[in-house]
């Protein structure tokens with residue numbers, strides 16, 4: 310079997326949308342109710358997609374707003390981006406659009422491997438951003454769209470499977486098989 314491919318992913322979005330919670334669910338199968346703002350952490354986890362192993366380095370970034378300067382380092386060695394908003398926050402949905410613009414500007418390419426994620430779907434009563442709105446935005450970007458609940462571990466794994474597929478596509482290696490085995 311081919312040696313594992315190392316891929317570095319950045320998870321970005323407005324404050325408190327669940328970036329750390331998604332990362333923690335994926336890497337450690339845990340959910341924490343309390344909120345502790347992130348500065349920056351990198352987590353590592355291995356997954357298998359088709360016949361290929363991947364070592365994923367996930368950079369859990371600090372929450373941004375529309376005025377934040379996007380750190381230059383996020384343009385350098387990142388293979389793919391996970392853009393997250395919360396379905397309970399219109400503001401976070403607006404901010405994710407600004408972040409997308411900044412990313413395109415900074416990287417200087419129209420197409421970069423990214424996925425769009427609407428998190429906190431378990432908070433039905435507090436929902437402000439409809440599935441349709443998220444889907445339309447992703448369609449504009451030609452990106453894959455997921456709605457997730459980090460709390461209930463709903464579709465969290467799909468995000469990582471999806472972003473790897475995007476990274477491979479843009480490297481010109483479409484994975485033979487879409488199945489994802491988590492090891």
Ligand SMILES: Nc1nc2c(ncn2[C@@H]2O[C@H](COP(=O)(O)OP(=O)(O)OP(=O)(O)O)[C@@H](O)[C@H]2O)c(=O)[nH]1
Pocket residue numbers: 322323324325326327328329330331341342343344345346347348370371372373428429430431432457458459460461
């Ligand atoms: N109900 C619910 N709460 C969530 C979910 N994901 C995260 N939270 C809560 O939302 C708060 C913020 O979550 P974090 O994962 O710290 O958010 P973050 O985007 O990393 O925040 P920053 O570090 O400020 O950027 C915490 O209290 C979490 O418990 C979810 O899917 N459902």
